[in-house]
Amino acid sequence: MGGATTALADRLREGCESVARGLSRADDRGGWAAVAADCQRLVDIAAAVQDRAVAEVARREVVETEDGTLSEVVHLPGVVTLDAADLLAPALGASHAQAQRRVDSAVRLAAQRRPHPAGRPGLPAGTGFAGLHAAMLDGRLDPRRADLVVEELAEAPGEVAEAVVAVLDPFLGRDDGPTLRRRCRRAIARISPDLLRERSRRARGECGLRRWAGEPGVDVWQGVFPSEQAARAWAAIDGLAHDHVAAGRCTTLEQARGQALTDLVVGNASVEVVVHVAVPDDGVGDAGDPRGAGADRADVLEADAEGADADGGDAERRDAKGWHPAPAARSASVDDARERLVQVHGLLPGEPALVDGRWLAERTPAEAPVVCDRTTGARVDVGATHATPAYRPSRALADLVRARDGRCRFPGCSVAARSCDLDHVRPWPGGPTSADNLLCLCRRHHRVKQRPGWSLRLLRGAVAVWRDPTGRERTTHPPDVLETVVLTTPADAPTWHPSAPVEPVGRFSVLESTVDVLSDRRPRPVVLDLRHGRCRHRRVSRRAAWSGANDPPPF
Structure with a gap:
């Protein structure tokens, strides 16, 4: 089967290349647009x-x-085995999620x-999506648009979804995504209004805030909030953002909103930042040099941000995380750190982050360094001092392993270590309860590891080698906290001033994003203008506050 599809893919590639070669550069846009459309149909x-x-x-499933x-067991259509996504992830070039x-x-x-x-009682229920799959085959x-419709109808009974898909069918080949979504919601409202109400209730129950690493030196937050709460919060953020722009503290309103959000959050919380120096495990030097014999690898700083303790229990936390006595860590000058970005670990699970050197220099390093494997940069338990003959690891050992791994160590998984189990790679009591035999695994991948055909080896430096039932091997590495990255801005570098975004923001095009930012530059009062149906609760005219001759739409 695999050989036949490979041969077919090769023939398709050759055919497409032949068609492309048949079109000379002198051909008009229509010819090339037709090629693009035909290729999309093949896709x-x-x-x-x-x-x-x-x-x-x-x-x-392998049993x-x-x-x-x-042996391989074939379940009914719709059944999903526990390790299906993890078996497919490398073939698709995808993360676990x-x-x-x-x-x-x-x-x-x-x-x-x-x-x-698989293993759950009952039978898979129908979805009513046969029409969508047929349209893809056509x-x-x-x-992308198929998934959009699936998302809208995910909770719909099969017969309702089938009826909605039948209504959408004439438009599947021509509607863009947003138009198709709106058409789908109108059809749901006509066919099953209760479903729309239930979906709204479920969506409000799933509100929350997520965070992940974005471009170097920045994080990305994604929040979903109840509409009425979001409106009040946005009004507060927007009002403070306009103040930042008016005072010259920020250049653009979008930038000012981000600053306003962090100002409002940090101003109402108490946060402690503890900085530690990471050193290689080949010895802690004398005469006050924490780098010792490992001076060939420069030391880096690790920052742990956590809520401040009322009792100021710093010593207890240091002991719990397995940090060992060492000469006082070096101090940094705020002036020396000007216009630098410095890489640190600990702000994001398993991810390095670039932070402002001035911000980092203002923090006093802790007295004890973090000892790491000189090859992989993983935290180590020097002398196995935290190992225990018991099954359950001590708090100090658990904290050390979680800090070392950062996240679930299954390939492509991003579950934070604080939400993971600590698994014995070699089962206890045959395998010790020590840092060299413990690994962070989320609950799902803890179970996958125990499935037939899966195996795991933990090598020196906390390098994990996984083997799946097909024989494919994949390797995951712990965060290298010894890696040093310091980016210094040259003295003659021009000052960068952000302007209106030129890249799409969220679901919007370049034009829509730019117009949105330009229109938001108008002065505005912090008053909510609420409307529903024919009722208008309060209206504040913003047009009178703006007299510019070059208004962007809407005018």
Whole structure:
């Protein structure tokens, strides 16, 4: 089967290249646009076939028979085995979360069933998405818009979803994503208004805030809030942002909103930042040099941000995390750190972060350094002082392993270490309860490790080597806290002034994002203008406050 699809892919590639060569550079835009459209149709068809393959992988499971041999069991369509996403992730070039979403979508579209975990009682329920999968096979619907409709109808009974898809079918080949979403919601409101109400209730119950690493030196936050709370919070942020712009503290309103948000949050919380120097494990030097014999690798600073303790229990936390006595860490000058970005660890789970050198220099380093493996930069338990003959690790050992790993150590998983189990790589009591035999695994991948066909080895320096039932090996590494990155801005570097965004923001195009920012530069009072139906609670005219001759739309 795999060889046949590989040969077909090669023939398709050769055919597409032949068509492209047949079009000379002198051909008009229409010819090239037709090639792009035909290629998109091929992509849509290939995605539908791939969905079928993903759904088939998902319902197949490797089990151990009574005689100890491994055998494959094929479940009903719609059943999803525990390790399906992790088996597919390397083939798709995806993280665990991305592969899990891919499996979920493929099962709903190709198998036309709701994902049903293997081993759970009951049968997979129908989704009513046969029309969507057929449109993809026809080359009329791309995966992105198909997933959009699936998202809108995820909780709908199969017969309701089938009726909505039938209404959408004439438009699948021509509507863009936002238009298709609006058309889908109108159809749901007509066919099953109770479903729309239930979806709104569920969405409000799933509100929350997420954070991950963005471009170097910045984080990305994504928040989903109840509309009425979001409106009040946005008004407060927007009002303070206009003050920042008026006072010259920020250049753009969008930048000022970010500053206003952090000002409001930090101004109402108590946060303690503890800085530690990381040193290699080949010895702590004498004469006050914490780098010792490992001076060939420069020391870096690690920052742990956590809520301040009322009792100021710094000593207890240092002892719990396994930090060892050492000469006082070096101090840094605020002047020396001007216009520098310095890489630190500990602000994000398993991710390095670039921070302002002046901000870092204002913090006093802790007295004890963090000792790390000189090859991988992973934290080490010098002399195995925290090892224990018991099954459960001590608090100090658990804190050390979690700080070393940062996150779940399964390939592609980003669950923070604080939410993970500590797993014995070699089962206890055959394997010791020590840093060299403990690893952070989220609950799901803790179970995957125990599935037939999976194996794990933990090498020196906390390097983890995974092997899946197909024989593929993947390696994960701990964060290298000895890695040194210091970015200094040259004295003659021009000052950068941000302007209106030139990249799309969220769901909006470049034009929409730019117009939104330009229109937000108008002076405005911090008053909410609430409307619903024919009622208007309060209205404040903003037009009178603006007399510019070059207003961007809306005018």
